[in-house]
Amino acid sequence: MQKDSTSSDSPVNHVGRVRHRKRPTEVPSDANKASETNLLINDRNKYKSMLIRTYSSIWMIGGFVLIIYMGHLYICAMIVVIQIFMAKELFNLLRRANEERQLPGFRLLNWHFFFTAMLFTYGRFLSRHLVNTVTSDSLLYKLVNGLIKYQMFICYFLYIAGFVWFILTLKKKMYKYQFSQYAWTHMILLMVFAQSSFTVANIFEGIFWFLLPASLIVINDIAAYFFGFFFGKTPLIKLSPKKTWEGFIGASVTTMISAFVLANVMGRFQWLTCPRKDLSTGWLQCDPGPLFKPEYYSLSGLVPQWFPWKEVAIMPVQWHALALGLFASIIAPFGGFFASGFKRAFKVKDFGDSIPGHGGITDRMDCQMVMAVFAYTYYQSFVMSQNFSVEMILEQILRNLTFEEQKILYEQLGNIFHERQLMQT
Amino acid sequence: MQKDSTSSDSPVNHVGRVRHRKRPTEVPSDANKASETNLLINDRNKYKSMLIRTYSSIWMIGGFVLIIYMGHLYICAMIVVIQIFMAKELFNLLRRANEERQLPGFRLLNWHFFFTAMLFTYGRFLSRHLVNTVTSDSLLYKLVNGLIKYQMFICYFLYIAGFVWFILTLKKKMYKYQFSQYAWTHMILLMVFAQSSFTVANIFEGIFWFLLPASLIVINDIAAYFFGFFFGKTPLIKLSPKKTWEGFIGASVTTMISAFVLANVMGRFQWLTCPRKDLSTGWLQCDPGPLFKPEYYSLSGLVPQWFPWKEVAIMPVQWHALALGLFASIIAPFGGFFASGFKRAFKVKDFGDSIPGHGGITDRMDCQMVMAVFAYTYYQSFVMSQNFSVEMILEQILRNLTFEEQKILYEQLGNIFHERQLMQT
Structure with missing residues (x-):
């Protein structure tokens, strides 16, 4: 499956979102006919590839907006599909066809680990939500409750089964290959599942916390591409020769502004x-809380008298958006650098060919992965912690505990209060 | 650091706990002087190595008993020390000296990830226990509380710092080596920390849940060694040529019996x-609960009249111990097979030389790792499961809510129960 060509200059199918603009002086003035024709073809190819890329980008964005509109469950389904494709691309990348033929069932084992990880990350999450959806007397309720209760054990059992399977299929002279496959399988699952389980968690906290970070990465990518295309001169990092400081800085500014504006819109x-x-996928109504209530800042003294706006309305969430924007433009690109380096190490141009003009799905997800985890930890640490209150715990109790357990908790709390009063008097 | 010799027949420093007994017919009757002398030396070496091994085993077990007596904190400290040694041995194993010299700061990066993982696994755990120990007004309390609140974010930040550091130090032509180091570092941390964090969790649930599984592994190891030594004939698995079915089965029976008896004693x-x-390390007193209360089973009809015992006292926990014993004897040895395969893949005889006669610490921990995770999941799923969630949420309530909020929560819960009862009638 490995491609031989690694030419990093090919404009097609490459992550390179920032590229040097060919300055006129660089075009050889003494070029002969052949090379001129070559250039022309190259140029035509370049525009054709840009067209293909733009075209599939529009389709992707369109589909994405539709899925956002359809709701949380569909977004999660999309995440799962992306996850499967990513795992497939990455598993393929590692595989060496000739060695694989001597190891029957080896790919199956990879997928066994994949689905074990899937059950581990989503099992508890889904079943918790399911418990709220079905009635408490049905068989399904009991089944789902059992899954919640023994989920960890079931997953551990499945993992150990895979582990034993791996050891029993170890073959002489292939040890090193098999062990490094084992390590990489774990690494891939770690990457893919860390990203997606955090993403799913973000989605259920409110699509906002998934959509804003994801959009900022896309905006930063596109902005870096265009700033690099038009102003790019100074190379940024050796790993990705097409990325420039001009693209990086221009994209950062664009992303920060977009973050501030988009947060207000969303x-x-x-x-x-x-x-x-x-x-469910029904319509949502809630009190979005103080984060999304505009606060009014007076502009008097800052703007001239004739200026029509005397004050601006800023939602507190917009300040948080700035933090997300900062991360999306400064740190998240390292996810892309990591992917570039990885591709170079394994001597491939792209992770796959699922998206025309873009390469594999993994090629488009590199920075998203880093961003999703950041968005999650940021949300949990700085946004949600403020609301950590009676309501949240009440919700936890009603969602995670069975009715019997809820009663036990209630009694225990009562006992504690009783003891306290005895101590005080 | 890699050793070239891989002779799997050397009796010294090898995991091989089951070995073929040399049957008399196998000794060449026509042997010349030279080979006889050789055999004699070999034999002397064999007994000398067995002596060394027994000697250091006794020291290890003695030290272990002392630490158990000293208490939970000291046991955890021991786990952490073991963890550091294991990581050191495994990091050393992967490193190629010549390539490393061109990558300054590379080992430091490994340890940076190690300590980030340390903060992640123990930070929250330790600080939770600390919060219970210090008074609620002190500065330390606020500091620790801050650590709990932002622990995830701090760890993520440290990890990302290491990630960026890794990317910035990528060197041309070393990509593949560096990336595979990165993957293996993660794999090692996963192995080491999964094991030890589960072990620490077990310890605080009661030393029983750490000591019994760990003892069973040791008993199984020793029993397999001796059964193999005296009765071993039929080879068990190609990966470890010294292991025999006789050793495996004899050890299983021994382990099951020991589990049943030891659980009663402990x-x-x-x-x-x-x-x-x-x-704290103070003395513990509690109601150990029904698990440890003996139940009496009548023996009448099963034993002859003159037999002095008319009934046996069995604690319910002894049945759980059988499950642990079954796992320790059937599945846990695969941890050892994995380690053997790993050592063969990387062409080393031992993971290190920390313990005279035993090899590295990792050589002694291979099965313990698999066992600790099993003991944890088993305990959580089948022993503790009923009180787990209630206790956890109760702890959250008492820790995170003010007294006023706790009262509001209690009232709201009461209201919800009241409403439910109204709905049902």
Whole structure:
């Protein structure tokens, strides 16, 4: 499956989102006919590839907007599909066809680990939401409750089964290959599942917390591409020779401004800001909380008298958006550098060929992965912690505990209060 | 650091705990003087190595018992020390000296990830226990509380710092080596920290849940060694040529019996059965619960009249011990096979030379790792499961809510129960 060509200059199918503009002086003035024709063809190819890339980008963005509109469950389904494709691309990349033929069932084992990881990350999450959806007497309720209760054990059992399987299929002279495959399988699953489980968690906190970070990465990518295309001169990092400081800085500024503006726009839709507690796809209504309530800042003294706007309305969430924007433009690109380096190490141009003009799905997800985890930890540490309150714990109790357990908790709390009062008097 | 010799027949420094007994017919009757002398030396070496091994085993077990007596904190400290040694041995194993010299700061990066993982696994755990130990007004309390609150973010930040560092130090022509180092570092940390964090969790649930599984592995190891030594004939698995079916089966039976007996013995000590909620090392007293209360089974009809015992006392925990014993004897040895395969893949005889006669610490921990995770999941799923969530949420309530909020929560819960009852009638 490995491609031999590694020419990093090919404009097609490459991550390179920032590229040097060919300055006129660089065009050889003494070129002969052959090379001129060559250049022309190259140029035509370049524009053709840009067209293909733009075309599939538009389709992707369109599909994405539709899925956002359809709701949380569909977005999660999209994440899962992306996840499967990514795992497939990465598993393919590592595989060496000739060695694989001597190891029957080896790819199956990879997928066994994949689905074990899937059950581990989503099992508890889905079943918790399912418990709220089905009635408490049905068989399904008991089944799902059992899954919640023994999920960890089931996953451990499945993992150990794979582990034993791996050891029993070890073949002489292939040890090193098999062990490094084992390590890489774990690494891939770690990458793919860390990203996607955090993404899914973000989605249920409110689509806002998934959509804004994801959009910022896309905006930063596109902005870096165009700033690099028109102003790019100074190379940024050896790993990705097409990226320039001009692209990097221009994209950063664009991303920060976009973050501030987009947060305000997205913050107006309850569909995006409300958290989702169940697995239905119905309409959402909630009090989005103080984060999304505009605060008014007076502009008097800052603007001339004739200026029509005397004050601006800024939602507190916009300040958080700036933090996300900063990360998306400064740190997230390292996800792309990592992917570039990885591709160079394994001597491939792209992770796959799923998207015309873009390469594999993994090629488009490199920075998204880093961003999703950041968005999650940021949300959990700085946004949600403020609301950590009676309501949240109440929700936890009603969602995670069975009715019996809820009663036990209630009694225990009562006992504690009783003891306290005895101590005080 | 890699050793060239891989002779799997050397009796010294090898995991091989089951070995073929040399049957008399196998000794060449026509042997010349030279080979006889050789045999004699070999034999002397064999007994000398066995002596060294037994000697250091006794020291290890003695030290272990002392640490168990000293308490939870000291056991955890021992786990952390073992963890550091294991990581050191494994990092050393992967490193290629010549390539490393061109990559300054590379080992430092490995340790940076190690300590980030350390903060991630223990930070929250330790700080939770610390919060229970210090007074609620002190500065330390606020600091620790801050650590709990932002722990995830701090760890993520440290990880990303290491990630960026890794990318910035990527060197041309070394990509593949560096990336595979990166993957293996993650794999090693996963192995080492999964094991040790589960072990620490077990310890605080009661030393019993750490000591019994760990003892069973040791017993299984020793029993397999001796059964193999005296009765071993039929080879068990190609990966470890010295292991025999006789050793495997004999060890299984021994382990199951030991599990049943040991659980009864250990179950009598409150020092071992009580959970520990704080970080002190003081004496423990608790109601160990029904698990450790003997139930009496009548023997009438099963034994002859003259038999002095008319009934046996069995603690319910002994049945759980059988499950642990089954795992320790059937599945845990695969941890050893994995380690053997790994050593063969990387062409080393041992992971290190920390323990005279045993090899590295990792050589002694291979099965313990698999076992600790099993003991944890088993305990969580089948022993503790009923009180787990209630206790956890109760702890959250008492820690995170003010007294006023706790009262509001209690009232709201009461209201919800009241409403439910109205709906049902």
